[in-house]
Amino acid sequence: MDRRSFLSSAAIGATASALAAPAIAQEKPQITWRLSSSFPNSLPALYGNSQELGKRVAEATDGAFQIQSFSAGEIVGGLQGADAAAAGTVEVAHFPTYYNWGKDPVWAIPTALPFGLSARGMNAWMRNGGGNDMFNAFLSDKGLIGFPGGNTGAQMGGWFRKEINTVDDLKGLKFRVGGFAGAILKRLGVVPQQISGGDIYAALEKGTIDATEFVGPYDDQKLGFVKVAPYYYYPGWWEGGAMVHFLFNKAAYEGLPDQYKSLLQTVCQSVNANMLETYDYENSKALRTLLAEGAQLRPFSQEIMQACFETSKEVYAEISAENETFKKMYDSLRAFENEYYLWTQVAEYNYDTFMMVQQRQGTL
Known part of the structure; x- marks a missing residue:
């Protein structure tokens, strides 16, 4: 390529670049x-x-x-x-x-x-x-x-100052519990409290509340709840x-x-x-740390789980009768939930159960 052709090509290229830049x-x-x-x-x-x-x-x-x-x-x-x-x-x-x-x-x-x-x-x-x-x-x-x-995945049920074994143990409990769960637990005697994440520890430490839920081990360990409320319950049925x-x-x-x-x-x-x-x-590692720090794992009793489940259905029926948008979304969610748990109990549940047995036996 001669010098004149090269310069002409370069000029065209420069012009094109200049035109393209604003676009x-x-x-x-x-x-x-x-x-x-x-x-x-x-x-x-x-x-x-x-x-x-x-x-x-x-x-x-x-x-x-x-x-x-x-x-x-x-x-x-x-x-x-x-x-x-x-x-x-x-x-x-x-x-x-x-x-x-x-x-x-x-x-x-x-x-x-x-x-x-x-x-x-x-x-x-x-x-x-x-x-x-x-x-x-x-x-x-x-x-x-x-x-x-x-999405956090299934959450823990929270930190309690005392053991919660029966529905009667819920009565009068000042429980920081987020969202809709409070409306259900209130019918079983709980006094729900809605407090943002950064303010929970101080309320628990001062005794303003008796118990709190937040998310799960990874976050809970950072927030230090184990220091003032050692009983760590599961599952957080309100946040599956x-x-x-x-x-x-x-x-x-x-x-x-x-x-x-x-x-x-x-x-x-x-x-x-x-x-x-x-x-x-992160949750598994954090749970091990919490146990070393004194956390005492406890499952919610079947009595408590069943009572909460039945109460939740009563609440949903009442709201659905008054709120058309809620009913539409709730009915859609429940219809899919029936399909979803039909499927997950076939392959996922059986595979996970087998692998959990291997973990407990130390054969992984």
């Missing part, structure tokens, strides 16, 4: 959002999942789309995230929606209903069974749009697969380019999986 810039507009988490930054699986959202979105956009996370209390309290996102105080909340169940019991369903689905079942129903579509229809007049943003949502300000979300909307949905799905993977890896 590329338009495809990746600079956007900075704020996210309010419902959790303290001392909990890496919960608070850390909100940071994962920002990290993955920034990496996918070469830093053009930034989402900065703030822990509970930095902008608003842990229970106010959804309101802050709806008002535009922040663009995103990482929020267990059952914190709002007192406004409308429908809010409880996307996190967990007592005796609801496991984590895998919840993910399947929300994504493939229409659960999240129904939730977003519910949110449509509230200035929000939501996508699953993490508790889901946290990313709730986006609807106007802010709809104002995004289509590629950013698609990216957010994809990243939410990956971050949703990230939380459960973290808990599945």
